[in-house]
Amino acid sequence: xxxxxxxxxxxxxxxxxALLLLxxxxxxxxxxxxxxxxxxxxxxxxxxxxxPEQIQSVKDIGEWEFLSVRDEELVDTVRKGFLxxxxxxxxxxxxxxxxxxxxxxEPGWIEASGDTVTLTLPAVRLLDRDFIDEAxxxxxxxxxxxxxxxxxxxxxxAHRMMLAHCLTPANLRTAESNADAQFRxxxxxxxxxxxNIRFKPQK
Amino acid sequence: xxETLLFLSVALALVGSSCSSRKSQEQQxxxxxxxxxxxxxxxxxKCSRLYTAEYHIHKIVTHDDVLKVKGxxxxxxxNVRLPLGQRKVxxxxxxxxxxxxxxxxxxxxxxxxxxxKITILLPDPKVxxxxxxxxxxxxxxFVGLVRAGFSDEEMTHYEQQGREAIIRSIPNLGIIExxxxxxxxxxxxxxxxxxxxxxxxxxxxxxxxxxxxIRRILExxx
Numbered sequence: 242x243x244x245x246x247x248x249x250x251x252x253x254x255x256x257x258x259a260l261l262l263l264x265x266x267x268x269x270x271x272x273x274x275x276x277x278x279x280x281x282x283x284x285x286x287x288x289x290x291x292x293p294e295q296i297q298s299v300k301d302i303g304e305w306e307f308l309s310v311r312d313e314e315l316v317d318t319v320r321k322g323f324l325x326x327x328x329x330x331x332x333x334x335x336x337x338x339x340x341x342x343x344x345x346x347e348p349g350w351i352e353a354s355g356d357t358v359t360l361t362l363p364a365v366r367l368l369d370r371d372f373i374d375e376a377x378x379x380x381x382x383x384x385x386x387x388x389x390x391x392x393x394x395x396x397x398x399a400h401r402m403m404l405a406h407c408l409t410p411a412n413l414r415t416a417e418s419n420a421d422a423q424f425r426x427x428x429x430x431x432x433x434x435x436x437n438i439r440f441k442p443q444k
Numbered sequence: 445x446x447e448t449l450l451f452l453s454v455a456l457a458l459v460g461s462s463c464s465s466r467k468s469q470e471q472q473x474x475x476x477x478x479x480x481x482x483x484x485x486x487x488x489x490k491c492s493r494l495y496t497a498e499y500h501i502h503k504i505v506t507h508d509d510v511l512k513v514k515g516x517x518x519x520x521x522x523n524v525r526l527p528l529g530q531r532k533v534x535x536x537x538x539x540x541x542x543x544x545x546x547x548x549x550x551x552x553x554x555x556x557x558x559x560x561k562i563t564i565l566l567p568d569p570k571v572x573x574x575x576x577x578x579x580x581x582x583x584x585x586f587v588g589l590v591r592a593g594f595s596d597e598e599m600t601h602y603e604q605q606g607r608e609a610i611i612r613s614i615p616n617l618g619i620i621e622x623x624x625x626x627x628x629x630x631x632x633x634x635x636x637x638x639x640x641x642x643x644x645x646x647x648x649x650x651x652x653x654x655x656x657x658i659r660r661i662l663e664x665x666x
Contacts, residue, residue: 281515281522287598289605290506294613299622300498302542303630311487329596336574343494343630351637358638368495369540369574376537376576376607380596387596389580396580407486415490423492423547430552431562431638 303343304368307423308416310337310407316399320385327385331392333399335373337407339365339416357435358428364443365417367408373400413443492547496569496626498540499619505535505606511591529588535602536579539610543569543623563646564631569623571614578603624649 317330345363352359375396421438428436509531513524545566556563587593628647635645 279515279517281513281517283526284512284514285509286512287509287601288507289602289609290508292504292506292609294610295502296617297500297502297538300500301622301626301629302495302498303626304495304542306491306493306495306544309489309491311489313486331596331600338574340493351634353638371540371575371577374573374576374607375578376539376603378600378603380600383596386593389583392578392580412488415488419490419492427547427550428638430550430555431635432557433638 304338304340305343305420306338306340306368307365307419308339308412310339310412311335312337312403312407314399314402314406315381316395316402317382318391318395318398322385325385327387329383329385329387329391329395330381331395331399332379332381333373333375333396333403334377335399335403337372337403338368339408339412340368341365341420342368353433356433357437358433359437359439360424360428361439361441362420362424364441365413365420366443373403492550493544494547494627494630495542495544496630497543497619497623499542499617501539501541501610501613503537503539503606503610505537505602505609507533507602509533509591529591530586531588531591531594532586533594533599533602534584535599535606536582537576537603537606538579539576539607540574541571541610541614541617541619542574543571543619545569545623545627560640561644561646562635562640563648564635565648565650566627568649569620569627571619571623573607573611576607576610 311334313332313334315330315332317328320327341363347361347363350361373396417440420440424438425436511526511529513522513526515522547566549567554565556565583599585594631647632642632645636642
């Protein structure tokens, strides 16, 4: 009698376990496959807030650009520690503009007589030393913690590299040659058949 | 004996880690810069642009970073803010906008002479952001205890958005009108030196119609 009771109890126990497992499997199947619209995840809004733009200054300028040199530089810095090496790599973008500043012209820089005109233009130079568009910078690789001071150093390094690669005698000559061609075309359009153009020497 | 060995090994580990942190702190003040072969893309372009107006713009780009659980469960929308800490950042940036007249496409047809009178027909000024500068030392970050700091990639992403916001604000700045006035102020003295009188000189502007403008004009007529 006792053996039969034990056997029935054991069977009931296994049956209830099997039933519970079946219920769990059915619920899981329903959650996974029937309700396909279920999705939950962590989200972060990565947009910036609306803030006003302030005009700090307005200037009247007269910069005539004859050659534009667009450059991008991959700049990095490495910090060697005892256990690891940290590295920061960024890509900087800039445009060097070569030309003449009309505020540098001297009185009497244009002499016109009949159908002949003589122009004495200032030397072709870099029009603006702020030529890096830092807001376009791309972060390429970062490991470790870096400060604003480090990023400022990278910016200055990119500035030096762009000056070295782009402000070359060849580019200055090309800009001067283009300035000559442009002014010559303009003066001929105004009716001057003979155009003489001179450039002041570089300082 | 075993306890002594265990104590010694723990002590050695502690001493070793404190040495490494001290050394790394010392070495934090100097960094080795390795000038790897630079990947450089350079584009050189001849042009003829007269920049006549310059605007300096200042903007503080801000971002509030709140972690949320978002989604849909049994057709119920979920949007719960997690009390795990906020992150905030403020990035001051300065940008330079310059308006220019493009003389590259000018031909003799842009210059009309009628006796002693001369009319110069110029294209409408265009505006370009010539440079921008992030004030790296003035960037302020506020990061909750359980959140990680802003990465370089995140910061540059916000800076790019700030740049786009400045560009979108250009039509409201009035830089085009100022550029037109300044162009006349630059060119008229030059043309006077060629022998023309100021009252005989006219500087006129026309719009460069592109595909979109022509399509719009056609739509209005239809």
